[in-house]
Amino acid sequence: MKKFLKSSVVSLSIICLFLATNCKKKADILPGVGLGCATNAEKLSTALNAYLTNPTKANCEKYKDELRAFFKGCPSFYTGVTKKELEDALAEPCD
Numbered sequence: 001m002k003k004f005l006k007s008s009v010v011s012l013s014i015i016c017l018f019l020a021t022n023c024k025k026k027a028d029i030l031p032g033v034g035l036g037c038a039t040n041a042e043k044l045s046t047a048l049n050a051y052l053t054n055p056t057k058a059n060c061e062k063y064k065d066e067l068r069a070f071f072k073g074c075p076s077f078y079t080g081v082t083k084k085e086l087e088d089a090l091a092e093p094c095d
Contacts, residue, residue: 044070
């Protein structure tokens with residue numbers, strides 16, 4: 001889970017930066033990606049930061065819940081190997 005978290009921090013930072021800097025209209029941040037993805041990305045970022053700051057089981061579960069919400073809310077965002085890695089990471093228990 002820790003290896004996945006390190007890559008998640010980088011990936012999530014890039015996603016948040018991309019979504020934040022490309023916001024031109026409130027109706028549609030990116031073609032085909034509505035505000036739900038941006039909102040879920042912000043929630044995911046907050047949960048990840050909380051877990052990294054205080055790595056408790058509760059924070060891990062909260063992070064995984066937000067990751068599931070982002071994964072479900074933005075199904076076309078991840079594909080192939082990345083999607084499989086996410087599914088594997090979500091299947092791992094929080095330590």
